Amino acid sequence: IGEHEQPALKTPAQQRRGRSYLYLAGFIVLLVFAAIYLRTDETRQPETSALSDTTQPSGTSEDTTVTLKAAEDTLSAGTVPERIIDVREESSSATDQPNKPLPAKESSPRSVPQDSPLQAQDPQPNLPDSIDLYLTTEPWAHILINGQRIGTTPLKSVLRLAAGEHEFTFQNPAFPVIMNKRTIADSTSNIHFLLTDFVADVELRVIPWGEIYIDDEHRGTSPLADPVYLLPGSHKLYVTHPALAPLTDSITVSAGETIQLMIDLNKSELAVLPAKRSGQ
Structure with missing residues (x-):
């Protein structure tokens, strides 16, 4: 019977060396996997950052829109207090106006267009040379002071x-454009302007009828539906009729007076009489 060779048994030192090699191989495999994972994570991170950068402005835009909407609602709610229109400075030209001191919060002056209403100023203490004026008219009118538009009564x-x-x-x-110079004194607090005090109220009656021109401006066909208001002074009158000779004349009127012009084209005559309005 042949004898089989028995495998040589490993010594304890060899066994310890083999386990060390096994641990080292496992550690190297873990390092390889860790390196692969870190590289993959770095590749995904820019995509996530790009996505967050893209979505961030959307939220900011919504917040801005809500803020602006809230501001508009506040303005439209009519919570602005009563204002004072400051017209103490001459406004004949924008370049002649001196610069006014601005509040601390303002970073630049605000310009007021020459052809637009003045911006309302916040109430401020009266200065010795300033007067708060309440201005009314009858009937209504667009108001200009020193050539600058203020508003409509x-x-x-x-x-x-x-x-x-x-x-x-x-x-x-x-009415014609009415201009009036008025001195505002310390005692003045309110002024009421009656526009008819500055013009003449002229009533025209034409026999049989005619086309009426005053100062080369066609006023209509008699009888006129509305009164004719003229500034004080001399005015040219011209009345025509297709079958009669025209009448040319001049009239002189004064402020505050009411007159009646009787024009007879059959006789080419003009008579000036005191007017008789309804209710007089």
């Missing part, structure tokens, strides 16, 4: 003017 604000002489201009389509 009835005004919702108090006017603050420097004491002294100011030129008031009144515009109403039924």
Whole structure:
């Protein structure tokens, strides 16, 4: 019977060396997997950052929109207090206006367009040379002071003017442009302008009828539906009829008076009489 060779048994030192090699191999495998994982994570991170950068402005835009909407709601709610229109400075030209001191919060001056209403100023203590004026007219009118548009009566604000002489201009389509210079003194607190005090009220009656021109402006066919208001002074009158000779004449009127013009084209005559309005 042949004898089989027995495998050589490993010594304890060899066994310990083999386990060390096994641990080292496992550690190297873990390092390889860790390196692969870290590289994959770095590749995904920029994509996540790009996504977050893309979505962030959307939230900011919504917040801004909500803030603006809230501001608009606040303004539209009518919570602005009563204002005072400050017209103490001359406004004949924008370049002649001195610069006004600005509040601490303002970083730049605000310009007021020459052809637009003045911006309302917050109430401030009266200065010795300033007067708060309540201005009313009858009938309504667009108001200009020293050539600058203020607003349309009835005004919702108090006017603050420097004491002294100011030129008031009144515009109403039924009247000629009325200009009046008025000195504003310390005792002045309110002024009421009756526009008919500055013009003549002229009633025209034409026999049999005619086309009426005053100062080369066609006023209509008699009888006129509306009264004719003329500034004081001399005016040219021209009346025509297709079958009669025209009448050319001049009239002189005064402020505050009411007259009646009787024009007879059959006789080419003009008579000036005191007017008789309904109710007189």
